[in-house]
Amino acid sequence: MSQSYNRGLIEDFGRWKEFSAGMWAWIFHKFTGWMLIGYLFTHIAVLSTAIGAASGDASMIQAETDVYTTTIQGLEELFIVRVLEVGLLAVAVFHILNGLRLLMVDLGIGLEAQDRSFYASLVLTGAITVASVPTFLSGVGF
Amino acid sequence: MAERYSSFAPGGTRWLLQRITAAFLVVVLAFHFFQLHFVTHAAEVTFMGTQARMQNVGYFLTMVLFLITAAFHGVNGVYNALINQGLEGTRKKVVLAVLVIAGGALIAQGVYVAVAMAGWI
Amino acid sequence: MSTQQQQEPESQEVPQDPDMKGAESPQQERLREKQEGMVDEHAEKEAEAAGETVHIKVFRYDPEVAAKQEPRFDDFHVPFEKGMTVLDAVMYARDEFDSSLTFRHSCRQAVCGSDAFFVNGKQRLGCKTQISDLEQPVRIEPLPHQEVVKDLVVDMDHFYDQMHAVEPYFQDEDTPDSSELEEQRQSPENREKIKMSSRCIWCGACMSSCNIAAGDNEYLGPAAINKAYKFAMDDRESEEIKEHRLRILEQEHGVWRCQTQFSCTEVCPKDIPLTEHIQELKREAVKKNLKFW
Amino acid sequence: MYEHDVIVVGAGGAGLRAAIAAHEAGADTAIVSKLHPVRSHTGAAEGGINAALQEGDDWELHAYDTMKGSDYLGDAPAVETLAKNAPEETMNLEHWGMPFSREEDGRVSQRPFGGLSYPRTTYAGAETGHHLLHTMYEQVVKRGIQVYDEWYVMNLVTTDEDDPKDRECHGVVGYDVQSGTIEGFKANNGVVLATGGPGQAFDHTTNAVSCTGDGHAMAYRAGAPLEDMEFIQFHPTSLPSTGVLISEGVRGEGGILYNSEGERFMFEYGYANNSGELASRDVVARAELTEVGEGRGIEDEYVHLDMRHLGEDRIMDRLENILHLAEDFEGVDGLVEPMPVKPGQHYAMGGIEVDENGQTCVNGLYAAGECACVSVHGGNRLGGNALPELIVFGKRAGQHAAGEDLGAPEIRTGYGDDVEDDDTELPVQPGSAGLDTASGVAADGGVTADAEGMLERAVERERERVDRLMDRDSGVQHSEIRAKLQQAMTDYVNVFRTEEGVKKALKIIRECREEYQNVYVDDPSRTFNTDLQQTYETRNLIDVAETIALGALVRDEFRGAHWRKEHQERKDDEWLKHTLISWNEGDPDIFFRPVILEGENKTYEPKERSY
Ligand SMILES: Cc1cc2nc3c(=O)[nH]c(=O)nc-3n(C[C@H](O)[C@H](O)[C@H](O)COP(=O)(O)OP(=O)(O)OC[C@H]3O[C@@H](n4cnc5c(N)ncnc54)[C@H](O)[C@@H]3O)c2cc1C
Ligand code: HEM
Ligand code: SF4
Ligand code: F3S
Numbered sequence A: 001m002s003q004s005y006n007r008g009l010i011e012d013f014g015r016w017k018e019f020s021a022g023m024w025a026w027i028f029h030k031f032t033g034w035m036l037i038g039y040l041f042t043h044i045a046v047l048s049t050a051i052g053a054a055s056g057d058a059s060m061i062q063a064e065t066d067v068y069t070t071t072i073q074g075l076e077e078l079f080i081v082r083v084l085e086v087g088l089l090a091v092a093v094f095h096i097l098n099g100l101r102l103l104m105v106d107l108g109i110g111l112e113a114q115d116r117s118f119y120a121s122l123v124l125t126g127a128i129t130v131a132s133v134p135t136f137l138s139g140v141g142f
Numbered sequence B: 001m002a003e004r005y006s007s008f009a010p011g012g013t014r015w016l017l018q019r020i021t022a023a024f025l026v027v028v029l030a031f032h033f034f035q036l037h038f039v040t041h042a043a044e045v046t047f048m049g050t051q052a053r054m055q056n057v058g059y060f061l062t063m064v065l066f067l068i069t070a071a072f073h074g075v076n077g078v079y080n081a082l083i084n085q086g087l088e089g090t091r092k093k094v095v096l097a098v099l100v101i102a103g104g105a106l107i108a109q110g111v112y113v114a115v116a117m118a119g120w121i
Numbered sequence C: 001m002s003t004q005q006q007q008e009p010e011s012q013e014v015p016q017d018p019d020m021k022g023a024e025s026p027q028q029e030r031l032r033e034k035q036e037g038m039v040d041e042h043a044e045k046e047a048e049a050a051g052e053t054v055h056i057k058v059f060r061y062d063p064e065v066a067a068k069q070e071p072r073f074d075d076f077h078v079p080f081e082k083g084m085t086v087l088d089a090v091m092y093a094r095d096e097f098d099s100s101l102t103f104r105h106s107c108r109q110a111v112c113g114s115d116a117f118f119v120n121g122k123q124r125l126g127c128k129t130q131i132s133d134l135e136q137p138v139r140i141e142p143l144p145h146q147e148v149v150k151d152l153v154v155d156m157d158h159f160y161d162q163m164h165a166v167e168p169y170f171q172d173e174d175t176p177d178s179s180e181l182e183e184q185r186q187s188p189e190n191r192e193k194i195k196m197s198s199r200c201i202w203c204g205a206c207m208s209s210c211n212i213a214a215g216d217n218e219y220l221g222p223a224a225i226n227k228a229y230k231f232a233m234d235d236r237e238s239e240e241i242k243e244h245r246l247r248i249l250e251q252e253h254g255v256w257r258c259q260t261q262f263s264c265t266e267v268c269p270k271d272i273p274l275t276e277h278i279q280e281l282k283r284e285a286v287k288k289n290l291k292f293w
Numbered sequence D: 001m002y003e004h005d006v007i008v009v010g011a012g013g014a015g016l017r018a019a020i021a022a023h024e025a026g027a028d029t030a031i032v033s034k035l036h037p038v039r040s041h042t043g044a045a046e047g048g049i050n051a052a053l054q055e056g057d058d059w060e061l062h063a064y065d066t067m068k069g070s071d072y073l074g075d076a077p078a079v080e081t082l083a084k085n086a087p088e089e090t091m092n093l094e095h096w097g098m099p100f101s102r103e104e105d106g107r108v109s110q111r112p113f114g115g116l117s118y119p120r121t122t123y124a125g126a127e128t129g130h131h132l133l134h135t136m137y138e139q140v141v142k143r144g145i146q147v148y149d150e151w152y153v154m155n156l157v158t159t160d161e162d163d164p165k166d167r168e169c170h171g172v173v174g175y176d177v178q179s180g181t182i183e184g185f186k187a188n189n190g191v192v193l194a195t196g197g198p199g200q201a202f203d204h205t206t207n208a209v210s211c212t213g214d215g216h217a218m219a220y221r222a223g224a225p226l227e228d229m230e231f232i233q234f235h236p237t238s239l240p241s242t243g244v245l246i247s248e249g250v251r252g253e254g255g256i257l258y259n260s261e262g263e264r265f266m267f268e269y270g271y272a273n274n275s276g277e278l279a280s281r282d283v284v285a286r287a288e289l290t291e292v293g294e295g296r297g298i299e300d301e302y303v304h305l306d307m308r309h310l311g312e313d314r315i316m317d318r319l320e321n322i323l324h325l326a327e328d329f330e331g332v333d334g335l336v337e338p339m340p341v342k343p344g345q346h347y348a349m350g351g352i353e354v355d356e357n358g359q360t361c362v363n364g365l366y367a368a369g370e371c372a373c374v375s376v377h378g379g380n381r382l383g384g385n386a387l388p389e390l391i392v393f394g395k396r397a398g399q400h401a402a403g404e405d406l407g408a409p410e411i412r413t414g415y416g417d418d419v420e421d422d423d424t425e426l427p428v429q430p431g432s433a434g435l436d437t438a439s440g441v442a443a444d445g446g447v448t449a450d451a452e453g454m455l456e457r458a459v460e461r462e463r464e465r466v467d468r469l470m471d472r473d474s475g476v477q478h479s480e481i482r483a484k485l486q487q488a489m490t491d492y493v494n495v496f497r498t499e500e501g502v503k504k505a506l507k508i509i510r511e512c513r514e515e516y517q518n519v520y521v522d523d524p525s526r527t528f529n530t531d532l533q534q535t536y537e538t539r540n541l542i543d544v545a546e547t548i549a550l551g552a553l554v555r556d557e558f559r560g561a562h563w564r565k566e567h568q569e570r571k572d573d574e575w576l577k578h579t580l581i582s583w584n585e586g587d588p589d590i591f592f593r594p595v596i597l598e599g600e601n602k603t604y605e606p607k608e609r610s611y
């Protein structure tokens, strides 16, 4: 229906401002879900270097100069990768927390508090992310 | 009336599996993150360390299961999201096929990688 | 507005104007003095700030009238009265300023469900929304995600189709003949369980607020699912019928499409816990399927 | 042109029930309604359905209570039919799934109601009408009965023989509000009017905006007389700005009425020294208006209903919904301030004259529900008696229209040898005032009297009328006339009626008629033109309001809801008769028909109506 008639600018004007907690939760969950599956694909791609390493020279593995180790450590040296990792953590934590919230909703528990539980997931995600920054950024340029 | 909605796929199974995989993923993903960022820092990952972990059959199986559930969960999630946007007909079938193939490939490649990590090939 | 006064009813509008009255009683005199005094004391601007008039912006569109083919907003300044609802305001605007302003309304008491509008960014019943609770200017639009017929009137046919699609009626064929007047027994608890779901007035606010329903035209939508809930949970119908109902609901575009956005629950003027009902049906459907495994 | 066996106009409780009955009797049935069925005003009814269901109660008690409540102006055959059939019809609703409130043992609950000798009001929470309406609509959906919703019926198509009793109704002319199309609906067997009340004739009413008495006016102009129109029930506690009903429950729990001086006027001024706030509806309504009239009203308009002293706990427990109503519709918090209330028009006891089978004197024309007058309610309707009327007489009308034999009616309709003419002097000439007078479509003096041709001509006539209204671009707008009419009715034909006042009202109504000749529709669009629809409705309101005022003028006694200043007693010798007004081609005719007080087993002897 929404597609069949265009109310012009008026239809879309400022709609996002009018979203409620549940809708934001839905959007964030979607977004983080897509990020995670996207990451999973890249992750396996990167880890695939292990195949090369395993079929390569065992001494290189000993010396920690095999493709797998060098790739991973090379990536880890990049500041941007570390930052992205923090982002990934945030994404994953939110998805987990909100996922738990959704599981509760599915079980019919605490539906009246659905907006508060969403805010709680947001706050917790923030807190965990901030708390993990030292661990994640240790050893790169600091 | 109701006939319009009679497709053969009552969405219930996928819905339930999405929840079950989610519940499983909470545990494994938390473990995974903890293992590779806090116990072992990612920057200190080496093939040797990875291999050592992977050779533990329990860990190996967990990771493979982790991969399978995550792949299903992720791909199914994407598929749902697209259906929610009103994806219909052939396009829906194509998307489903692509997602199944991608998911399958992901799992195959992942398992292959894990086996390689464990040094079993 | 009293009956016994011998005055000609010259005024058809704002009945509050004491000047319009004929012979005045002491009370009326007092009142008039008070009111006149107020006008003297306050500058007009202040009066407006004090909420004397309400500024509403109303969506206008008419496919037939050249000037209205391009959707636009019209501004109306409506004199404020205590207790004024959004519906009162648009009715006033229609009766006093522009008789072509079009919207559905009937009962003025939140039972007919005709006047769900998009007011200041939220689906609300015009007659159940006090204008003093809203920020001004009050923006009044037709329900989003439904085709606009004209001004605030949207096409409800799709909504009705979805409502009908869940077979919203008792399936049992047996009705009593005049000799036996036995009712079907129902426990008060069971009646309590379906109570909220039975309050729906088909206003369509929930459906309009749901992003999923907006994206997927075939999605039954919260109101229809809630309607089905009312029947599925009613113990007066047999188990087989309940299963039949669940089979309708668990189709691909049935309950599974709900992503628990909760906006339906938030906008429902009858406070029906829609999301809760949908979730319960999902669990019921899963339980039913598990039985066959 | 659409064609069906039975056309039901209106989709409230009465219309839906009629349609289901006609369908079950095998007729091809369609409903034409200006509102989608679930929007009908039946949904607003709260209290319940009277039906003698329990052991210890029986239909004769129900009939007796109803007759007493009617102030002996109900017709016994109608009253008894209602009382006898209500239990079965109520059970029928239960079997269709209506969610009645329940007792511990699983049976439907019943509660006491004003004027009933037994607690026989069956209810579904505080929203009985809502459930009744929705349950019946569900059954209509189930049966696949065709519904033309948002089709406004503009007129009836009847032949134009001199005597209405010889006329035949062939269908209706409908206007598709959404598209502006005007089409004929041919009814092979009959047309059932179920268009609800005429509350919009007053400016303050608990009725919906759609309650404009269209059916009344159409049937009236087609030749069926309107009966007992002067009997209008006013409810003492409605919210001033919207007319939303504040139930009697508040007073029942101990709510108190105060005037602007803070006096508990029901006692202070001796309106009801014994029962105070709990005196009957008409007494309280008159007391409130007297207070306002004497300058002790608040904002010169209303009085206060205070329940704060009941305490938050008790209010939350028993009157929670009242708090919501006051808050949502009046912006008043009943816990911290008193609620403003004033009397509002609530129900019309009178209506289109029909017999027990729902048939008017015009062949093939039926009426049921609030628009009809069988007459069950006589001078005053008991709470909880309107909903059973819808289902009992709705069903009968549907069945009869579909051709079922329900036996010969005992109630007679139309002008006949059993009526008595009226000779009251009227202050102005009522009736057409130059507006189209003709009631039916010419039967062409027998040349081509086929129904289809007549329908086509009727459609053409409405098209022309619409063109005329739309083409004009200056004059008066209907809203102005309507407001004037409503104001006049509220000022002079309200709870208080004086001869002088009613005459004044008739003059104003006449003025409205004259102004209506210059009415124009400003909105040029054919799409959803509510301006046009309301202009039509306003015409109907004028006709209906006039009959109310005429009835109020000629009936010089105080009976039921009809109060006359100059005549403070019930005159049983003179007035045990119904007021009937027939359109008579624009020159209304007033006559009377005696009430039937002989019931099946007994005769109802008029007694003092005291509770
Ligand atoms: C607030 C309130 C509370 C009440 N509580 C009770 C109670 O507790 N118990 C009780 O017994 N009674 C109660 N009543 C009275 C009772 O509800 C009504 O008398 C009854 O519902 C009228 O039903 P109806 O089917 O005749 O008309 P309605 O329900 O008013 O339906 C009229 C139908 O006619 C259609 N219509 C009208 N004009 C046209 C036209 N020109 N063309 C096409 N369609 C048209 C409308 O669309 C509508 O569908 C109450 C009334 C009110 C207002
Ligand atoms: C760790 C615990 C996780 C939990 C508790 C969880 C929970 C959930 C839940 C409940 C949903 C369904 C939302 C709905 O249908 O309403 C969902 C969707 C989704 N999840 Fe997860 N998930 C987790 C991990 C993951 C991982 C690891 C991935 C990536 C591989 C992932 C990707 C997705 C995607 C893509 C969606 C679909 C989002 C959308 O609606 O567009 N999730 N998740
Ligand atoms: S569920 Fe609520 S919002 Fe939805 S149609 Fe019914 S009353 Fe309106
Ligand atoms: S808004 Fe829509 S997604 Fe579900 S909870 Fe309500 S139906």
Ligand code: FES
Pocket: C087, C105, C106, C107, C108, C109, C110, C111, C112, C113, C114, C115, C125, C126, C127, C128
């Ligand atoms: S006018 Fe009936 S719900 Fe608002």
